[in-house]
Amino acid sequence: MSNVLVLPVLIPLCTAVILFFFKEKIRLQRGISTVSGLLNMITAILLVSRVHKEGILTLEMGGWAAPYGIVFVGDMFAALLVMMTAVVSFAVLLYSFQSIEEKRERFYYYPFFQFLMVGVTGSFLTGDIFNLFVFFEVMLISSYALISLGGTKLQLRETPKYLLINIVSSTLFVAAVAYLYAAVGTLNMAHLSQRIAESGQGGVLNVIAVLFLIVFALKAGLFLFFWLPGSYSAPPPAVRALFGALLTKVGLYAIIRTFTLMFVNDPGLTHTLIAWLAAVTMILGSLGAVAYKDLPRILNYNVIISVGFVAFGLAAGTENALNGAVFYLLHDMLAKGLMFILGGIIISAAGTERLSGMGGLIKKYPLIGWMFFILTLALVGIPPLSGFAGKVLIIRGALDAGMLTLSLIALGSSLMVLYSLIKVFRLAFWGNEPETELPKVNLRGATAVAAVLVILVIAMGIGADYVYDYVAQAGEVLATPDIYIQAIMKE
Amino acid sequence: MELLVALAIGVLFTVGVYLVLSKGLLRILLGTTLITHGVHLLLLTMAGLKTGASPLLGEKAEAYVDPLPQALILTSIVISFGVSAFFIVLAYRAYRSGGMDDVEGSKGERR
Numbered sequence: 001m002s003n004v005l006v007l008p009v010l011i012p013l014c015t016a017v018i019l020f021f022f023k024e025k026i027r028l029q030r031g032i033s034t035v036s037g038l039l040n041m042i043t044a045i046l047l048v049s050r051v052h053k054e055g056i057l058t059l060e061m062g063g064w065a066a067p068y069g070i071v072f073v074g075d076m077f078a079a080l081l082v083m084m085t086a087v088v089s090f091a092v093l094l095y096s097f098q099s100i101e102e103k104r105e106r107f108y109y110y111p112f113f114q115f116l117m118v119g120v121t122g123s124f125l126t127g128d129i130f131n132l133f134v135f136f137e138v139m140l141i142s143s144y145a146l147i148s149l150g151g152t153k154l155q156l157r158e159t160p161k162y163l164l165i166n167i168v169s170s171t172l173f174v175a176a177v178a179y180l181y182a183a184v185g186t187l188n189m190a191h192l193s194q195r196i197a198e199s200g201q202g203g204v205l206n207v208i209a210v211l212f213l214i215v216f217a218l219k220a221g222l223f224l225f226f227w228l229p230g231s232y233s234a235p236p237p238a239v240r241a242l243f244g245a246l247l248t249k250v251g252l253y254a255i256i257r258t259f260t261l262m263f264v265n266d267p268g269l270t271h272t273l274i275a276w277l278a279a280v281t282m283i284l285g286s287l288g289a290v291a292y293k294d295l296p297r298i299l300n301y302n303v304i305i306s307v308g309f310v311a312f313g314l315a316a317g318t319e320n321a322l323n324g325a326v327f328y329l330l331h332d333m334l335a336k337g338l339m340f341i342l343g344g345i346i347i348s349a350a351g352t353e354r355l356s357g358m359g360g361l362i363k364k365y366p367l368i369g370w371m372f373f374i375l376t377l378a379l380v381g382i383p384p385l386s387g388f389a390g391k392v393l394i395i396r397g398a399l400d401a402g403m404l405t406l407s408l409i410a411l412g413s414s415l416m417v418l419y420s421l422i423k424v425f426r427l428a429f430w431g432n433e434p435e436t437e438l439p440k441v442n443l444r445g446a447t448a449v450a451a452v453l454v455i456l457v458i459a460m461g462i463g464a465d466y467v468y469d470y471v472a473q474a475g476e477v478l479a480t481p482d483i484y485i486q487a488i489m490k491e
Numbered sequence: 492m493e494l495l496v497a498l499a500i501g502v503l504f505t506v507g508v509y510l511v512l513s514k515g516l517l518r519i520l521l522g523t524t525l526i527t528h529g530v531h532l533l534l535l536t537m538a539g540l541k542t543g544a545s546p547l548l549g550e551k552a553e554a555y556v557d558p559l560p561q562a563l564i565l566t567s568i569v570i571s572f573g574v575s576a577f578f579i580v581l582a583y584r585a586y587r588s589g590g591m592d593d594v595e596g597s598k599g600e601r602r
Binding site for chain 1: 516523526527529530531534537538559560563570571577578581582
């Protein structure tokens with residue numbers, strides 16, 4: 001039975017429903033969330049190992065055969081992302097126990113958290129384009145709730161913007177689905193891929209492809225990221241970590257899935273467009289990361305740079321580059337989760353978000369300082385750490401495809417990541433302590449969570465060979481969509 | 492028939508976009524509603540507006556209209572209904588707390 005495929009969606013869904021009944025019992029809520037988080041990780045790991053052994057798993061909902069019913073598809077790419085989601089969100093959950101105030105916890109923080117997980121994992125696993133829209137909405141509506149929960153002035157100011165951008169992009173998504181349905185008359189992704197290939201992806205389908213690109217780029221922060229730096233500064237650090245690690249990655253996943261499975265017949269147009277969008281994203285993201293002097297914004301612009309980097313890997317399109325994109329995406333979910341958790345720890349340790357108000361934290365918090373340093377090196381892609389393998393694969397694949405200028409831009413953006421994060425490290429941890437006294441906070445638990453993630457980052461870098469085994473299996477499906485189609489259409 | 496409806500959808504989109512680009516939060520809200528209407532009509536139209544019986548097997552007709560887009564629209568309607576409700580309450584809350592009902596006044600990078 002491949003019912004294991006639906007468990008990563010079902011477990012958080014049931015947990016969320018159960019949690020609604022215990023509004024005032026915060027300890028119980030935490031306990032249930034922890035258990036479900038652990039369960040979720042176990043099933044995700046099981047899923048990955050099963051996909052590794054048996055190839056692509058499919059689950060036809062209600063027993064209706066492929067193009068007529070909704071299919072859940074677990075290929076290696078989706079399975080790896082589901083696993084990483086489970087790991088990162090569990091870490092963020094543990095961090096939430098320490099950093100979210102009781103006031104917020106009482107108002108359904110944990111149920112919203114679980115619903116966000118439902119949306120994210122569902123988006124990864126579904127094989128139907130309209131179902132993808134629905135899971136996007138599940139994810140977005142929970143993110144609206146999480147971003148505004150608490151109702152501070154900043155949150156109330158930023159949420160309407162975030163909401164408006166996402167309403168517009170969702171309506172565009174529906175419009176794109178409508179056009180696509182009119183053009184080819186199906187909604188199942190594998191079937192869509194077949195029909196688009198049959199019709200040869202003419203003018204209309206290219207327009208639809210670009211419309212999908214706009215929709216997903218709005219969600220992922222690829223070039224159309226103007227909403228991101230402001231919106232992601234509004235919620236509390238734990239929610240930021242969740243958003244930074246997961247939300248944009250779902251948009252990226254959708255771009256990668258759409259342009260490796262469905263719209264693959266005219267790469268000269270679509271993939272060139274993605275390449276330039278990626279380049280502009282990396283450049284603008286770098287400018288933002290260098291320009292600002294408050295911590296949340298620097299971190300937010302770093303999210304944007306990495307979105308550009310993964311999209312660049314997709315645009316290069318060679319098997320190496322696709323493997324690299326998968327690897328980098330996995331690394332980035334982990335590292336961005338860690339980055340925002342560390343950012344949150346630094347902010348609560350220093351009592352301010354402005355870098356100019358920080359200094360000398362290394363004396364009091366040496367462990368946090370060095371963890372931030374290791375994270376910086378990992379994000380830049382220094383060899384023994386997790387960011388290296390992905391970057392090398394993407395750059396090598398891009399050079400194979402003859403994209404020299406863009407590769408140089410990508411490498412330059414790594415330098416800017418280094419500069420911006422080292423600036424944080426230098427200003428926050430070295431230098432003189434500010435005159436104002438540091439707030440007294442207990443950061444032991446949060447530090448432990450961050451330490452585990454740091455160990456994972458290091459392990460993923462050292463064990464890159466082992467990880468590559470799985471990544472290559474994911475990349476193979478992305479490079480040859482026929483494998484995916486065969487698994488679902490079963491002819 | 493499709494042409495006429497397409498024109499109507501175009502008008503809905505135009506008015507919607509115009510409203511979304513205006514200052515007041517309520518006008519923006521109305522704009523999103525109009526765009527959503529346009530998109531739902533678009534779904535209905537793109538599947539074809541051929542004549543046929545309504546999709547009920549009891550009708551025992553030769554041909555039925557395509558049932559799939561109707562299901563999609565129904566799904567999309569409830570989703571956008573939920574989101575709109577949230578948006579309205581949020582706008583109300585923002586108005587109550589800051590006395591702001593236009594987006595120009597909600598600029599400001601710093602708290």
